[in-house]
Amino acid sequence: MEACRLCKIVKDDSELRPLRQHYKTRVCKDCDNTRARRNHAARPKTRVRNENLKRRYGLSLEDYELMLEKQQGVCALCENPPSARDRFILNVDHCHATSVVRGLLCIKCNTALGKFNDDPELLRKAATYLERSRV
DSSP states (O other): OEEOTTTOOEEOGGGEEEETTEEEEEEEHHHHHHHHHHHHHHSOHHHHHHHHHHHHHSOOHHHHHHHHHHTTTSOTTTOOOOOTTTTTOOEEEEOTTTOOEEEEEOHHHHHHHHHTTTOHHHHHHHHHHHHHTOO
């Protein structure tokens, strides 16, 4: 049993977790979640998106928007617009070996390429299989 650093209420150890910035300081889950929501709400979504694109792919939000415009707002593979399931955004497709960005894909196409380990030969075999098995 220990008191939460923020609300000062004594709680069971299972209800406490380390405060992210200070791992020796422990706070209750409720206070930690409230703090995280407040911090997240204070950051504009465009800023967060820009930071993620920059960190993961070396792209700015402007670069992403230019790619999206060049692809006319559709998936580079299936040429469908992003759906509500995709949260109306296209994923940045990149080579995992070289980190080179290839284009913007919907979640289905991006996942499919990943399932085939980005292997063109395996994808050709899959296409041949599908064409051969048509009735």
